[in-house]
Amino acid sequence: MSQSDAPGFDEPLVNYESMLEDHLEESLEELEKTEYSTDLGIMMAADARRVSNGELSSAEYWEKYDEAALAEFGEEYARTPNPAVDRVQQTIREETAETLSCDACSLPDVAEDVDEEPAEDDHIPQWGMVIDLQKCVGCESCTTACKAENRTPPGVSYNVVMEQEHGEFPNVTRTHMPRPCLQCQNPPCVQVCPITATYKMDNGITTIDYERCFGCRYCLVACPYGARYFDFGEDYDDEFDEEGKVEVPEYGNKRSLEDTTGQAMKCNYCHHRLERGEEPACVETCIGDARYMGDLADEDSEVAEMASDQRAFRLKEEQGTDPNMYYLK
Amino acid sequence: MSTRSYQFGFEDGRVRVGWYAIIAVGLLVGLYGLYVRLTTGLLETNLTATVPWGTWVAFYIYFVGLSAGAFLVSAMANVLGMKSLHVIERDALFVAVISMIVALLFIQADLGRVDRSFNPLFHRQGMSVLSWEVHAYALYIGVLAGELYFSMRKDLVTVSETGSGIRATLAGLLTLGRTDTSPESIQTDRKWLKRLGILGIPLAIFFVHGGTGLLFAVNHSISYWHTGVFPVIFIISAVVSGLGLVIALYVARSKFFGDHLSRELLAGLGKLLGVFILIDIGLKALDTIVGLYGMSPGKVETWYLIVFGENAWAFWLMVLFAWLIPLTILSRRTWRWSPRMMVVAGLSVIVGVIGTRFVIVVPALLVPDMDGMPAGVYAGTAEEWILSAGFIALGALIYTVGAELLPLKPLEDDH
Structure with a gap:
């Protein structure tokens, strides 16, 4: 194969060409193999x-x-x-x-x-939440969004909004305090479970294995925030299709009536949404932008900054649960 | 060899029929409860996320306590060498085994997924008190059964060799083939009985019942339970109920089975019962004072619910039947020596401690975890109570059949 029309220096080009020709002969043999x-x-x-x-x-x-x-x-x-x-x-x-x-x-x-370096890529987030109580108007759209997203049975509401009135007329104020799972760093619910059916993931979220839980309800008793629920077997029957199933992203597939019956249930920060890079339904829906979700392990994150704000406090700190859930008063 | 007809059971056929009829009613009612439980799960209970434990859990800790208490009475006989107690040793062991079986039935009923009830044996969790408890219960039932065997074997051999009919056949099977009655072999039995008793005492006190108390007390979330003396109170009230049961059975056996009754032993058991009731009251008073002294809202509210709430019946049942009535009876020497009065004291305690167990489980859970959350409401449904009746009737049936067929009272009085 000729390379004579190629630009370059006269003398060395010839040498290179012959070398290439030689090489090509061998390559042919190699390619044949x-x-x-x-x-x-x-x-x-x-x-x-x-x-x-x-x-x-x-x-x-x-x-x-x-x-x-x-x-x-x-x-x-x-x-x-x-x-x-x-x-x-x-x-x-x-x-x-x-x-x-x-x-x-x-x-x-x-x-x-x-x-x-794998270290940088392996940064494990600590998912946490900050709720600004000054912004919360108590509309309960978080509760509704949670029910709609996770299709929880009657009596199960991963998120609730607690209301308190203070003072006497005419000086009355009202505080609304939304409460999802607080995703404790030392979760008592995990500690008491006799069969490790509930466990804490390294991203800070505590979840339940619906193929293992045997329904002793010890975790419901142990949670100081009342954030655990139990499927006593009730269901919104008209939600289910002819096969007795309902599409529930939380379980990764269609849930049947029996799938969670007799088992403990809890908020897992809409883990299926987090995996898609979306915020939990309650955060996304909040009309007053009162809920913030983010990585507490990242010091520069919005939630980490808010968590160190002077207004920030956590619930029942004396219990040693170390929740990844901050409120701004 | 001449065969003898051993007659351990009822002397009067009419009493037998009447007793079995009562048990049959309990079983039939319970069978319906079982049907409801199996077909509808936990739907027919009044349990909620706020009050996740109720009647069945209260009965579960009641029967664990009854078992531990009865066992500790038997242990006094064979480990501490209280010779006069030997006549009630087997009865106490037998009733301890049955109580554990009934306790486990209650906890099975309470599980959301009964089909996974063996999960604790496959997936252990070292930080969970409940995980340890399951293993302690299994070991404890083994110890009880072993003790009963070594305590009864000699008489089982005698019955199987000299008796006839179903009692001889059953006794032969239960000897497990060890039919040697030489003094050495009897000595081996006593030695193992003592060894198992020594293992069983700490097991019953600290693991089986102290551990059941611990299961509640470790919950920081429920301040009423979260005290150091709480598991100790569990143990004391367990001994109270166990003694009450042993006393009632001892008198009932003499009345209906014609067993010899030692009034001296009965009075001794009565004194012991009185002492334990006083310790029970004292410890509860201390725990209450510590709790209320700090005016911590959770404790004050729980105490208010215990004494005045919808479930106050349990507290007053305890005060009246586990404390006042038995203490009144036990306070008089002539009444302590009277089988009639003592059986009242024993039965009163058995009923009263049910109140103790409900006081522990229910009111503390009614208090909401946080202000603004819904307060709990709980009263057991008819379905919960009738299944409970069924389980209790089943326990009574196993005991009565066993008492009629097995030499639970030593054949020789010197033993």
């Missing part, structure tokens, strides 16, 4: 050289070979990020990127991701 098409390999290699010489753009190159390569190398080709992509312009066609099932990015970017 594989089960894949030798011709395609030679053509792609030749044009790859033109790309590096600037005679051909990589976009044109992939235009020419992508389909053939996919046909020849199949699944494995589709799954491999392509090293020969132009660094400056992201030139993999969108369809190709989709078949590669990777973000359209160049190899150096991929390499950067791979080489990254």
